[in-house]
Amino acid sequence: MPNWAQGLSFWMLLDFYLIFILVLLILRFVLHNKRMFSMFIFYLFLLAILWLSSTLELPISKDIYMMAPWVFLFFMIIIGAPDIRLTLESLWKETAKSSAVMMGSDRTKNEIIKAVTLLSKNKIGGLITIEKFNTLDQYSERAIMLNADVSHELLINIFTPNTPLHDGAVIVRGDKILCAGAYYVLTSNENFEKTTGSRHRAALGISEITDSLTVIVSEETGSISIAINGVMTKMKDENALNEYLSLFMK
Structure with missing residues (x-):
């Protein structure tokens, strides 16, 4: 020995x-x-x-x-x-999922882009989170479960003002809208302007603690932004959004 x-x-x-x-x-x-x-x-x-x-x-x-x-x-x-x-x-709740995650198809991506573009033109606020490896079950359990196919018509209907679900976030898992009316913990990042809305703070908050991507449409300006890895990026046009989603959902 x-x-x-x-x-x-x-x-x-x-x-x-x-x-x-x-x-x-x-x-x-x-x-x-x-x-x-x-x-x-x-x-x-x-x-x-x-x-x-x-x-x-x-x-x-x-x-x-x-x-x-x-x-x-x-x-x-x-x-x-x-x-x-x-x-x-x-x-x-074992939120860390396996590497065999199923991302949405090109159709799902295009439906999200179409919905976001229409929301932006009409200055309707929206918050769409696309799940990746970290499951968002802890948020969906407190929301309204839908488990419906992703379509721009449904997304626009959800975010239409004065409807029960328009204030919360939609969570997309694969090709399905998992739930609507989800609420996140707001970011504690103080680098934002004081006028930054709760949607943007919520989107940045969820991106800081999960590997999801969230698309935000501003109700005040109609501008489109994405939050991923704790960083908020404003989209210049529809093509920029398409590029980001294509890289994320591949």
Whole structure:
């Protein structure tokens, strides 16, 4: 038996295994949500500075950074409470889908573009989220289930003002409209103008915590934007929207 293996025992292996499970759960938690991952990286950065100040024996820096990780952890729990809740909810419901995700066909893409174009011309607000790998079941369960084929007529009817579902989001899964009237947690990003509407904030919020793409039509201006990976991009014309959707839905 090698020298390094002589000191190993069943209890030591069990100890390592339990630590491995804890690390795996922590990584799964922080990697499931982009904002939580960013905060986790910053937390590790603070710990690295604390280790450096201790190693180099820098008393002032050490005293300051000794408390910084705990203070930041406290604020992270308070500020990130909505993200923590959504992440735990997602993990509990197994939101991470397999790689065999079914994206919509060209017909579905064209129907969405046609609906968005008509909504834009008539300055009717709209919010259409296209699901990818991360399931949006936790939002659809609280909405009105439709499970109907995607068509521009149905989408326009849903977003027509003064109808019961026009304020919420439509979730598209594959070639089906999964639900309508879905509501998301608004983004905490403060880089927006104060006049930015709740639709845009909701779209950016869902893009920050899932890999979905959301198309937004402004009720005030009729402008079309998309939100993906925490970034909002305004579409110049129908061709630009077609390019983005083609890349996303391929």
